[in-house]
Every structure is written in structure tokens, then in C-alpha cells.
Amino acid sequence: MSVADESLGNTKPVGAKTGTSAPVFRSRDERIAAGKALRDSVPRQSHANWKPPANHRDPIEILKGSNQDRLAELVPIRYGRMLPSPFTFLRGSAGLMASDLAGTPTTGLRVQACGDCHLLNFGLFATPERNLIFDINDFDETLPAPWEWDVKRLAVSFAVAVRDIKLGDKRAQAAAIECVRAYRERLREFSKMSPLDVWYSKLDAQTIIDMAPDAKIREIREDIVAKAKHRISDYLYPQISEEIAGRRRLIDQPPAMFHVNQEQEPEHETLVREALEQYRLSLPDERRVLLDRYSLEDVVIKAVGIGSVGTFCFVGLFFSAENHPLLLQFKQACPSVLEPYAGKSQYENHGQRVVVGQRLMQSASDIFLGWTRGRRGRDFFIRQLRDMKMSARIEEGASAQQTMLYAELCGRTLAHAHAKSGDAALISGYLGKADVFDQAIGEFALVYADQNERDYAALVEAFKAGKIETIVEEH
Numbered sequence: 324m325s326v327a328d329e330s331l332g333n334t335k336p337v338g339a340k341t342g343t344s345a346p347v348f349r350s351r352d353e354r355i356a357a358g359k360a361l362r363d364s365v366p367r368q369s370h371a372n373w374k375p376p377a378n379h380r381d382p383i384e385i386l387k388g389s390n391q392d393r394l395a396e397l398v399p400i401r402y403g404r405m406l407p408s409p410f411t412f413l414r415g416s417a418g419l420m421a422s423d424l425a426g427t428p429t430t431g432l433r434v435q436a437c438g439d440c441h442l443l444n445f446g447l448f449a450t451p452e453r454n455l456i457f458d459i460n461d462f463d464e465t466l467p468a469p470w471e472w473d474v475k476r477l478a479v480s481f482a483v484a485v486r487d488i489k490l491g492d493k494r495a496q497a498a499a500i501e502c503v504r505a506y507r508e509r510l511r512e513f514s515k516m517s518p519l520d521v522w523y524s525k526l527d528a529q530t531i532i533d534m535a536p537d538a539k540i541r542e543i544r545e546d547i548v549a550k551a552k553h554r555i556s557d558y559l560y561p562q563i564s565e566e567i568a569g570r571r572r573l574i575d576q577p578p579a580m581f582h583v584n585q586e587q588e589p590e591h592e593t594l595v596r597e598a599l600e601q602y603r604l605s606l607p608d609e610r611r612v613l614l615d616r617y618s619l620e621d622v623v624i625k626a627v628g629i630g631s632v633g634t635f636c637f638v639g640l641f642f643s644a645e646n647h648p649l650l651l652q653f654k655q656a657c658p659s660v661l662e663p664y665a666g667k668s669q670y671e672n673h674g675q676r677v678v679v680g681q682r683l684m685q686s687a688s689d690i691f692l693g694w695t696r697g698r699r700g701r702d703f704f705i706r707q708l709r710d711m712k713m714s715a716r717i718e719e720g721a722s723a724q725q726t727m728l729y730a731e732l733c734g735r736t737l738a739h740a741h742a743k744s745g746d747a748a749l750i751s752g753y754l755g756k757a758d759v760f761d762q763a764i765g766e767f768a769l770v771y772a773d774q775n776e777r778d779y780a781a782l783v784e785a786f787k788a789g790k791i792e793t794i795v796e797e798h
Contacts, residue, residue, distance in 0.1 A: 350780045351748045353501050357751020358626060361430045367759045371766035376426060382419055382778040388428050392657045393634055399794040400480040400578055400626050410487045412668060412779040414441060420476055425664035430753055434745030435683045438464025438661045440473040441480035442717055447551045450687035455528035455551055458685050459740055465680030468665035470741050470750055477737060478503055479529050481730050482768035483531055483775055484717050492769060494723050498730045499768035505734030505763040511751040513742035525686035558776050560610045560648040564774045566793055573623045595622055602695035602705050610690060617641035635701055638708055650708040651691060673694055674704040684740035688766055698750040703739045
């Protein structure tokens with residue numbers, strides 16, 4: 324059995340040779356050596372290389388192809404949200420980058436990949452125990468895939484963001500290298516730990532505050548944590564709802580949030596309640612007891628994020644018998660952008676694919692996390708809406724020091740997600756203790772940032788030429 328066979332697949336466990344008899348495990352030293360041996364066939368420096376595919380590559384046509392499962396009336400919002408900068412373009416073009424990464428060198432070692440691993444898909448959120456932790460928080464594209472793809476997209480996102488805030492190529496490359504260094508070193512630490520210790524490991528808010536290198540950074544982090552604690556649904560609910568004829572309703576904010584026209588969709592409420600019952604069945608029994616204490620009061624369509632705009636997303640407003648509110652987000656789960664290159668998911672329902680991937684990668688997940696399928700065949704995953712969720716806004720302006728510190732946090736966090744599902748020792752053996760791989764990805768990040776700018780320019784040109792329709796929202 325090859326080394327690649329022993330990494331994460333769609334059905335096999337990680338780290339052990341499987342068969343009819345009991346698993347046979349190799350020692351950490353053996354796996355470190357096996358990982359190191361992979362450098363012969365895939366030199367670490369080879370990851371620095373990037374060249375566009377030899378065949379014609381039209382980024383606008385690839386973007387249009389990714390709109391097939393989206394609401395046509397919301398696609399212009401997607402383009403509008405991608406237009407402001409190369410960084411917003413990168414956020415909305417996970418499918419385009421996935422097709423590019425598929426042609427880059429890989430070791431054949433697989434993990435549960437995020438699939439859309441950019442810096443704004445990390446952040447603070449609440450655990451079931453109401454503690455704040457820092458982790459990956461977007462899993463729409465998650466799928467077993469090469470670990471390198473997540474690392475490269477994350478590094479590129481730092482390079483593009485740092486360029487956007489005019490800190491220059493040298494600092495852009497340094498931020499990319501820093502996140503990879505943190506990933507490599509933290510993954511090696513995980514390779515020495517027991518599986519349970521890896522599983523229980525987390526990066527909580529107080530640890531992040533304590534990691535601050537000086538009083539100024541500590542104060543900034545304390546402020547971010549305080550704001551995150553105010554982003555629970557109890558605080559959000561009054562801002563997006565109003566009382567109409569004695570009933571609490573969600574406020575229409577077209578085109579970003581609106582009610583379905585009942586005359587055009589007379590079965591809408593029935594479809595929603597059917598999907599809600601299927602979602603209930605996906606929850607563990609004890610969570611069903613909790614959900615049953617709430618009743619659905621109102622539901623709206625919401626345009627979310629950038630890459631997800633146009634997919635079906637609903638926000639449901641629920642109340643307990645004593646009118647305590649609960650906001651749940653029902654988000655459509657389409658096939659992962661990695662699927663054409665990494666293979667299909669073992670899960671028939673893409674909502675289940677997202678939920679299982681999220682639970683596998685995160686330190687802790689939302690108690691209402693579940694999935695459903697609507698009568699019309701669309702898959703959804705469900706979670707609470709904005710439960711203390713907050714991401715750093717690096718692209719809105721940050722110092723060189725702040726970008727480096729944030730790169731470290733993201734790199735460490737990605738290492739934990741990959742260590743939970745993949746073989747940390749195998750990957751660590753390949754990466755080694757030197758910074759060869761870090762430097763290679765630093766080079767790749769800058770070169771691909773150039774490619775991203777060319778693709779962004781193509782979107783701007785298509786907009787100016789009237790080839791795509793856009794809606795630019797007011798803020």
C-alpha cells in the first residue's frame with residue numbers, strides 16, 4: 324500500500340493500514356521517514372512554481388459556469404461583491420483557484436480540506452459551552468483532498484490582502500511565509516501528541532490575548548473579543564426584525580434579504596416546514612428536544628458572503644413559548660469546487676458533507692449543526708446565524724505586525740484541522756524542520772497573486788464591456 328493510500332480518503336481511516344484483520348500502525352519515526360522520502364518525487368521547492376494551464380483559460384467563463392446552481396437574480400450581487408478589489412475577487416473565485424491548484428505538485432497525502440481556505444474564513448465563534456475560540460468557520464467546499472491546496476490558498480490570500488492595503492510585495496510574501504511557517508511548526512508539534520490531545524486542542528480567546536507580543540496588540544485583541552461576545556443572535560435579532568400586526572417579522576432589505584412572494588410560490592411555507600422536519604431528523608436525539616422548544620415564526624431569503632451569493636440561503640426566526648428568539652441559517656450545499664479534481668464525496672447529501680467536514684476540522688461546532696434536503700432536491704446545512712462569529716478585517720487596513728500575527732494564528736489553526744483528519748507525522752516528515760517549503764510557498768503566493776490580478780482585471784473589463792450584469796450594494 325502506498326503512502327498516499329494511508330492518508331484520508333472518502334471511507335478509510337487515517338494512519339493505519341486497513342484490511343480484514345486489526346489495523347497495523349507504523350511508529351511516528353517510520354511515518355516521518357516515509358514523509359521525508361516523498362521529497363525525492365515531489366521536491367519541496369517545486370511548490371514555488373505556477374504557470375497557467377496550456378489550454379485556453381477564460382476566468383469569466385469559469386465564473387459563469389459556477390453560477391448554474393444559483394438564483395439568477397442574485398448573480399449580479401455576486402459580481403458586484405467581487406468587483407471592489409483583487410482580494411474580493413479572490414474570495415469569490417474558489418472554483419477558479421481550485422482548477423488551478425489541481426495542476427500544481429502534490430505529495431498525494433490527503434486531509435479533510437476546507438476547500439476555500441482564505442484568511443476571512445477564520446475567526447472567533449462560540450462553542451457549545453459559550454466560550455470563544457478561533458478556528459476555521461466556513462466549510463461549504465470541504466472535501467478530502469491534498470493538504471497543499473488549503474495551504475496554498477491561505478498563503479495566497481495573505482499575499483493578495485497585504486498587497487491590497489499597500490504594504491508592498493516584500494511584506495506580502497513575508498505574511499504568506501509566516502502562515503506556512505506556523506502551519507509547519509505547529510503540525511510537527513501535533514505529530515508528537517496523542518490523538519486525543521490533538522482532538523481536544525483548541526485556540527481560545529484568552530490564549531490569543533495572552534499570545535499578544537505587547538500591550539497595544541493585547542488591547543486590540545481584548546477589544547475584538549468583547550465585540551464578538553455581542554454578536555450573538557439575541558443582539559442581532561432586534562436589528563433585523565420588527566413587529567407587524569402583533570407578530571415579529573424579519574425586515575426586508577432587498578436585494579440582500581427579502582421574503583418570498585407567496586403568490587409566485589404558494590407552496591413555499593409547506594416546502595420550508597418539510598425541510599425543517601428533515602433537518603430535525605439529522606440532529607442527535609437530545610438536540611431535537613432542544614429544537615422542539617422553538618417554533619418557526621418567519622423566514623426570508625438572504626444573500627450571504629461573496630462566493631456563496633446566489634445559492635439558496637434562508638434565515639429562519641424561531642421563538643420559544645416565552646418568546647425567546649433563535650435565528651437559524653439554512654444554506655444551500657452544492658457540490659464542492661474540489662470535486663472535479665479530488666473525487667466525489669461519500670455523502671449523497673452535500674449538506675451532510677459540509678456538516679461532517681466541519682465537525683472533523685473544527686475544535687468545536689455549533690449545537691444546531693445539521694442538514695436537510697428540500698422536496699426539489701436542493702441540499703442544505705443549518706447552523707445558528709452569527710453566534711459570536713467575527714473575523715479579522717485585514718483587508719480593511721492593518722499594520723505589517725498585525726498581518727504577521729494574524730498569519731501565525733491562521734497557520735496554527737489550519738495545522739490543527741489537518742492534524743485531526745490527516746497524518747501529521749507523514750506531512751511533517753515531508754515538510755521538515757527547515758523553511759524550504761515555507762519559502763517555496765512564499766514565491767508561489769506572489770506569482771499567483773499576479774495571476775489573480777490578471778483575472779480580476781478580466782472581470783473589470785467584462786463589467787465595463789457590459790458582458791456581465793452587476794449590482795453594487797450601498798453600505
